[in-house]
Amino acid sequence: MMRTLTLCGILIAVTSLQAAHYEISFDQATSTALVRVRLDSGTATDFHMPAWSPGDYRIVDFGKHVSAPRFTRLGTRVTSSHPSVNHWKADEPADMVEYRVSTQKSGIFSENFRMTSDEVFVHGPAVFGWFEGHQKEKQVLALTPYPGDSATVAIALPSTDQYTFTANNYDVLLDSPFAMGSKVRIAEFVVGGKRHQVSAFGPRSQGVPLNGFVEIGQRVATQCLDLFGELPYEKYVFLYDFGGGGGGLEHMNSARMAMWGDGSGAEDFIAHEFFHAFNVKRIRPKTLGPFDYSKPAVTGALWWLEGVTDYYAEVINVRAGYKTRESAMRSLSSELRAFNRDSDRLKVSADESSRRVWESNNSSGYGINYYTKGKIIGWILDLAIRGETGGKKSLDDVVRSLYAETKGDKPGFSETRIRELCVEIGGAALGPIYDDCVTRAVELPIATVLPKVGMVITDGVVNDNPSASSAIGKKWPKQIDALPGLISWEGRRPWQQLTTSS
Ligand SMILES: [Zn+2]
Missing domain, CATH: 3.30.2010.30 (Zincin-like)
Incomplete structure (x- = not known):
């Protein structure tokens, strides 16, 4: 037993020392970055660039911005071929590759690689490729200061010195964009x-x-x-x-x-x-981390990941004191009115819109925008859970449960999990409400949900129903007093001034 333990200790020590080293320097004259990827131990023949970037659900093929990769082993040149746009193959095992990558125009959601005389911005997928078989190793990122020695770096990775950073694996390296400059x-x-x-x-x-x-x-x-x-x-x-x-x-x-x-x-x-940082990066379907950067990661949950995130932006801003409950209701009502004018709402479900975004290639969904529809769905599910549970539960409970199930190194959720949790937390009535919202292309069931929370639509605006107390009171007498607060998002810890330094 001792011997096994000792061996295990040595193995762990050796494994933790293995790393892929990424060195990057910038040349304004040629608008390129020189990237060197070096393996501490072991070799590889296949080197890849990502076809897409997490969060931007369309094929970009970042390999097209890479020129002339040069493979070596122990300093000796290894010849290579280029089977496809994002893939290079060394003819013999290599332990290092060097390549130039050019500056690129911005995508829909992010700048990719931008350089001016005083700063650079680097989005990982635009610049960093990976040696097959070495994605799970520690990745060390060493930056050559740009434009000069006093450059400041904004990056989320922990540092070992001013310009050297470490990531636990390739996914983390790729997901840590940085700005550097004077x-x-x-x-x-x-x-x-x-x-x-x-x-x-x-x-x-x-x-x-x-x-x-x-x-x-x-x-x-x-x-x-x-x-x-x-x-x-x-x-x-x-x-x-x-x-x-x-x-x-x-x-x-x-x-x-x-x-x-x-x-x-x-x-x-x-x-x-x-x-x-919670919803998408931790709460995520199985296909969204760990990632396969070589092909589309299809999920029916983008309405949840983007739309419900947008709903929570409203909720958080009410709780944080940036807007009132009334102004949030007005803005949600306005989105509902706009959505109801779109005839595609009766043709494409939120689930289908999510799955087919890769075909539309514009990141807003297929026919229906899953941001808008998902935001309204988040609102309806929240109202429905609050109505069905007499205000004891809300969408917060669904979000927290999903977070507990997916955070850390846990796998993402299965495609049926959100529905299961809505029913678990909000009761059986949430099943058909969820289906009408998510999997069917039918009218959203807001009209059936509002009476249960003492609300009504007047002139296209959702608001409290002044005569709701008596009607609702017959069914849930204990809640009459609670009704005004039933969908209130306030009542959380008041915001306080915190430590600030600059
Ligand atoms: Zn978003």
């Missing part, structure tokens, strides 16, 4: 004992004050801490790209968001991207 600014705050950074970069970042962004970050993180009971990272970075392209893209421990002007009114956007 004008990159960082402010810090702490919530729940966890370090948060607010970073500003991009062509229009100079002079934009960060205090407001620090406050939004504190309020939003505090509400998520209250909802989930924990913050699932050691450090989180808000990457604000002022004047940058694309929209916003979520990552495990950061989000990169394009900002215009001074970012006023961006609370919903920020809450949406931050909530993704």
